[in-house]
Amino acid sequence: MNMKKEILARVLVIGLLLIAIAVPVGGYLISSANMDHVVELHARMPENGGWSVGNITVQVGQPITLHMTSDDVVHGFAIGKSDQPTIEIMPGEFVDTTLTFDKTGTYTFYCTHWCGPNHWRMRGTIEVTGAGPASQLDSEPLYLQLGIDIDAPHLAKVVPTIQPSAEHGAKLAYLLPDYATSRQTYLTTSPADLWLKLRSEPSLSKLTDSDLWDVVRWLWERQTTPESLSSGLKIFIDFAAAAHGMTGKGDGVMVKGRPTMTPENMGHTLVRPPDFTDPHTLLGASPALLEGKIIRGGMGTGMPSWGAIFTQQQIDAIVGYLYTIAWNSVGVSSATPTQDMSHP
């Protein structure tokens, strides 16, 4: 055996093996050397572990770069209650975004794609610390201020029999007492309760029941705008339709196969969301109550909590849109027999 050649061969083998090892190790070291203020964030379906980093801490005013990729399917990245545009995260590809927070507080980031059955669980938080103004992220919502039990039954005791006309209601507005038109009344009263209250007003005794529903519809619609309604519709389709169904009937793809809600099965098994096209469901709920359900989510029903995600404006838009489902369903839907639908 020629030892010189043998040694050369051994050196070659070892050299090539070292190169094979050096490429990933060296590459890793070089890229991590430039990783100050960079967080590598892997998006994974909740079944695969969710966000690889669930909690990010950053100083106020200090830019932070997120180096993001997906390890499985297409995900999206968005920060709740912010106008930061949504970022698509494609499997195996990296996308970077640099964020700077000017207010302290806890922000929630979340996935914006229906990535899997537990998609909505795919959330994480960004803790912004340091000296600076605090964000208003965590002010107490109205339903808590008012002490509304959002899990209590709230079916409307009365509902219109023919579709109310806000236009006609507007013509009768001059008859209304002051409290009826206040924003506070709108927020804290359900349409059915307000109707009952107005019905008991002697000054309105000349109005027919359906006149009075026209008035209530008008009172509700003046609290929103066409822009807000279309924004509410978009949010409903993007975030809610998978469970509540495109029309709000409670038949979305995510709840297929679940039983409809009955007083017997409530709290025992996962059921479908209530049928919004049955006017009893929504006309018995005040905006504050619906807002509470959206913010907190449905305990034990599978409905996510959206409080950390939506701005007040977005929540107002969804609430406004929800009532249009109820109004437009009067006389249209073959409403299911009245049930106790106290849960969302």
Next chain:
Amino acid sequence: MTRFDLTRFPKVNAVLRNRWPQFLLRAITLAGFTFTILAGLFGSAVGSHNFAIIFVWIAWWSALKLFFIPFGGRSWCSICPIPMAGEWLQRGGILEPGKKKVGLGKRWPRFLRGNWLQAFGFLMIGLFSAVTLTSAKITAIVLLAIILLSLLLSLIFERRAFCNYLCPIGGFTGLYAQAGPVEVRVKEAEVCAAHSEKLCYDACPWGQYPLALKSSANCGLCMECLRVCPKDNIAVNLRPWGSDLQADTRHNLSEAFLGLVMLASALVDSAIFSGPWGNLKMAAYNIGSRDWFLFAGIFLVAALILLPGFYALCVSWASKLGEKRRTLQKALAHYSQALVPLGLMAWIAFTISFAFVKFAYVLPVIADPLGWGWNLIGLQSKAGVGQSSAFSLILQVIVLAAGLFWTTRVTRRISESNRQSLPLILFSSAFTLGMLWLLIG
């Protein structure tokens, strides 16, 4: 039959004898193998962006079936990195044999000989293929386990125990190498017969004696015999495809089993990866689930009972149509030759079905082998996924038709009469129709 001895050309002869070219290729494949394992373990979890998945299951696995085997028989085995470390220890040198040899050098147990374990290993790959083929980490772990097992076995047993008896790819390559156009044979049998020193046999890592070599199934084309023969009596021949498949060549029952397992695997892989059944793919992927056990059950019944049963039926029918009396076992082994071109062409057709679509992943994964967002070769844009074109579909039909034609020729050659070849032609036609349906229909 015509042979064309490559060693007649002095330059080719010099390249084949020289240890450096082969050594360099092996050193590169070993480094590549090491890198593949690291990429699999630490790279992106997304298979299409991981070197391990793309290079093992797209580039190498396709190259093996489309290039190495059809044009070089077991040529891949001559540069395969898996047995290298063990072989270097066994022979006491990296470049050439030395004095300090390491290993117990025990003989492989007789009852474990043949292709049985290889066929079993291939079945296992098939059962877990949906996960192995898509998870880089599992691919890396399998490769690491294989290389360690091979090293361990070469320290205990003599020669290439892993390659000869365990390596599933070795079984696959060896089986189809019989149809390949390259062989190592002796030039003049008398020269060897008169030569008492069996240097070639001693040097052969595969335990082959060139004088007795009738089939290329177990020759790894390592050229050691060529290098040590003092009589210059070893030829490296180009030969017509399918030369090992003859009426008088000897074959054993384990080859028949291996051939059938390969056919069943080609059918099942085509059904999983090219078939229209999403549920089947899901079942194959969800290892351990009820659906997966159902899938595994169907796969095993198809591979171990249905296909072998149909084959045995055709073989015993064929035996009845001839004069020569063979035991069923011998007949099963003899006719297994028909399974070689049939299986090889089916695997080529299956490979075409995905290679065309997935080959676009190869360049991006060179630019970013670990899926960490690198761009080593300055690729401007990401390559999109290719589409299976009409061209690739036509090519698959042609390959399958050529496979059936070739199998028919082999079957007639190894049968006593045209009449006797009919049952096996029926078997091959049914299989080809099945492949056609799965890949194209």
